[in-house]
Amino acid sequence: METARPALAGWTIETGASKLTRSFKFESFTQAFGFMAQVALLAEKAGHHPDWSNSYNKVEITLSTHDAGGLTQKDVDLAQKISALV
Numbered sequence: 001m002e003t004a005r006p007a008l009a010g011w012t013i014e015t016g017a018s019k020l021t022r023s024f025k026f027e028s029f030t031q032a033f034g035f036m037a038q039v040a041l042l043a044e045k046a047g048h049h050p051d052w053s054n055s056y057n058k059v060e061i062t063l064s065t066h067d068a069g070g071l072t073q074k075d076v077d078l079a080q081k082i083s084a085l086v
C-alpha cells in the first residue's frame with residue numbers, strides 16, 4: 001500500500017489488490033448522498049463504476065477495472081473526476 005502521487009492526492013493505491021481506495025466524510029447523510037448522486041452521474045457518463053459503501057456521513061470508494069482484473073487508466077480518470085467534486 002502506498003500513498004498516491006499528487007495527481008491522485010487522497011487516494012490510496014492498494015498495490016497487492018491493484019485498486020484505488022478513498023474515504024470521504026461529510027457533515028450529514030444528505031451531503032454524503034448528494035455526493036454519491038454526483039459520482040453516479042460521472043460513473044454512468046464514463047461507463048465505469050465505483051465499488052462503494054455508505055454509512056451515514058461516510059462514503060468509502062474502491063476503484064478497479066473488473067474486466068481487466070486490476071487498475072487501468074479508467075480508474076485514474078474517475079478518481080480525478082471524483083476528487084474534483086470535493
Ligand SMILES: C[C@H](O)[C@H](O)[C@H]1CNC2=NC(N)=NC(=O)C2=N1
Binds near residue numbers: 048063064068
Ligand atoms: C459493459 C460495461 O461497459 C462494463 O461492464 C463496464 C461497466 N462498469 C465497470 N466498472 C468498473 N469499475 N469496472 C468494469 O470493468 C466495468 N465494466
